[in-house]
Every structure is written in structure tokens, then in C-alpha cells.
Amino acid sequence: MDYPKSVPSVGLVNGKFVDENPVNGTPGSLIPAAWGNSITDEVVNVVKAAGLVPDEADLGQLLLSIQKISQSDSAKYALDTGASGTYVASYAPALKALVDGVVLCFKAQNGNTGASTFSPNGLTAAPIVGAAHSALQGGEIVANGDVWVQWNSSIGTGSWVLIDSTGGAFQVANASKSQHAVALGQLAGAIGTTAPQFDSSLKLVTTAFLARSGKQLSGVVPFTGALTGGASHVGGFLYGWSATANSYSLPNTVSLAIPVGAVITLANFGSNSMAIVPQGTDKTQTPSLPATSSSFTLVSGASAEFTHVGSGTWFITGNAVNSSSADFAASIGLSGYQKLGSWIIQWGTASAIAAGGSLTVAYPLTFPNAALMTLPGNSAAVGSTANTCTVGVKYGGASQCTFYANGTVGSPNVPWIAIGY
Structure with a gap:
């Protein structure tokens, strides 16, 4: 709408209405009925569009109507009538041209499986791109989800930028700073920096950090x-x-x-x-x-x-x-012992037993519980390798045993071994 410039003799001055000036004898501007009706009709249409009944005495209806229409945002919401990946919606009043920054919302009838387009009110379909300004890949729009798009004429030959899509995945650009969101594709390669060795924070763990922390050999x-x-x-x-x-x-x-x-x-x-x-x-x-x-x-x-x-x-x-370990302690020598957990093996030599006599020998280590057996070896006289007599053993408790030489050729040496626990 505009001032009634096309009406002959309307009396506009500098394109605007003026009052009559009796002193100077200049007439005032005319108010054509057609123009007055058009002004009134436009205001009434706004009131009706807000769901109100026009009231001549109510001077606040226009403001209230504008507020209600703005709050409902119904002019920017429509149902999708297209197919998967090709979204179509009709808005009232209809969009006749696209202006950078215009935001529209539609309820998707189908989800997308790849690159997608959007056409409002029969306008030429244009690509829908994500926040990274890349074509959609699939899953960003779901059936019955609400989708918000914004027109940007500078992306390609013009594109709808996906601002939000309830239930759908959200596209982001590759992160390059510490507070950026990370794109899934970045995780397949090197990303970020490896935290210092022994770091116990909640930072992202890299394979290099695992190796240095001992989760696998670091070298x-x-x-x-x-x-x-x-x-x-x-x-x-x-x-x-x-x-x-x-x-x-x-x-x-x-x-x-x-x-x-x-x-x-x-x-x-x-x-x-x-x-x-x-x-x-x-x-x-x-x-x-x-x-x-x-x-x-x-x-x-x-x-x-x-x-x-x-x-x-x-x-x-x-x-x-x-x-x-105390459980595997040992004393190695001509006489000694070896612990094997709870078992103990001891050995030594009963030297120069008098012929027909006996000799009591103390074990190198007292058995904690009992000596189970003590076995003598081949006996020989001192300085000789010939067998001289038979030898018997008498149990003497956990700390000792007694050897008996049954023979007449004297002073046999008797090696022995004992087992106990």
C-alpha cells in the first residue's frame, strides 16, 4: 500500500497529506474513499487473520493481532507433502520470492536417506545442507519430525541450511578448536593431541596415551x-x-x-x-x-x-x-635345604660313625611340623669308596635324627636326604 499518488488533485505535498491553511488560502489534501477503504481493509484483514472479530471501538486490535500472529508463527509452518529426500510444503500466505535469512518449518512426512531438497510454495527445489554446509547424508530428517531450514543464497546457487530437525542427526563442521564439536569422520584419523603421560583427567584417550600408560607395551x-x-x-x-x-x-x-x-x-x-x-x-x-x-x-x-x-x-x-621368597628359601652346600612352598627337602652327611655305633645329626633347618622320612645313602669308610656296613635311621623329631652303623669296619660316612613340612 502507499499514499494515493495516482488520484488526480489529491493535494499531496512532498508525497504526504497536508491540512488546509485558511490564512494562505491553500487547500488541504483530499482523502479518497477508495484509499480509505483499502487502509481499513488491510487492518481488518490482519485482525481477522489473528482470529479476532473487528471492533470499531477497540483501538488496540491491530497491535493484539500482530502479537498473536507473531506468537503463533503459523505463517511459517506447513506439512510436507513430498517424498523422502524431496520435501515440499505450502505456506499461507504463499512465498513468492526467497530472501536471505527467511526461516521456514515443516513437518516431514518421510525421513531422508541421503542428499535432499526443499521446495516451498512451488518454488524451484534447492538443496538442503547441514551446519557444515555439506549435502545431507541420511538420517538428518526423520518421519514426523519437525524441520527448521533457513535460506542462504550464498551456498552454491542457493541452499536451505538445516537449523534443527527433531529426532534427526545433526551435521557439524570438522572440529579445529578445543571447544568444537567433533564430526564422526574425524574419529577415523588422528584428532587432537595426546594427553601428558599419567594424565588422570577425562580427556580423550588416544592409542599413544594407552601405550605410555602401560595398557600395552610402551616399548x-x-x-x-x-x-x-x-x-x-x-x-x-x-x-x-x-x-x-x-x-x-x-x-x-x-x-x-x-x-x-x-x-x-x-x-x-x-x-x-x-x-x-x-x-x-x-x-x-x-x-x-x-x-x-x-x-x-x-x-x-x-x-x-x-x-x-x-x-x-x-x-x-x-x-x-x-x-x-621365604616359601622358596634355600641354603645350598654340602648340607642344606630347599623350601618348595610348604614342603622342605634337606640333606647332609653323617660323618665318621663309629663301627657298630650311632650318630645323632641335627637338620640344617627344623621342620615346622614334622619330618616325614630320612633316607641314608651309600656308606663308606673315611677316605674310602668301598661299602663298609649297613646303616639304619631312627626318627628323632622335627629337628634331628640318629644313624646306626651295623658293621665292624669303622667310621663310615653316610650321605642322607630328609623330606618334611
């Missing part, structure tokens, strides 16, 4: 001679292999901030024993012995896991602890 380190442990050895497998003596100093848990649960695996492939030495105030501990700052001996062919259990203590597990 394999062969060495010869003396090697000082570092934080990079955590989660790794290290082995000494030279013919000369090797040694390894465990990482300093204080200066290197080694966390509880850190694990290092060590193996001795060399021909000599390997000394494993704690650093600083750190200690090592086996299942049956108290924590100690002394070195742990890893014998040739043995391996062990060293786990930091807190307070600077490295707990040792693996086959290497058998030799240091």
Missing part, C-alpha cells in the same frame, strides 16, 4: 651394563643380555612423579645375575619379605614385574621372586 629396551630407569620405561619391557654383569636402577618415584600402578617388566637374558636397585628413598618388596632399600637380584633366565604401589615402594612379582 622394548635391550641394554648392557648399567642402565638408569626413566619415566619412559613405564609400561615397557627391558632386558639385559650381555655376558658381563648388567644392572638396572628403577625410576625415582619422587623426582619423576611416578604414579601408583606404574609397571615395568625386567628380564635377565645375560649369563650373570642382574642387580635391580631402587633410587633415592624408594624400596623394593617381594610377597614374603618386607620392603627394603637393598638391591634385588634377578638371576639369569628370570623375569619380574615391578609395580609402584605407592610411597616409593616397587612390589615385585614374577618367577624371579621364588628365590627371594
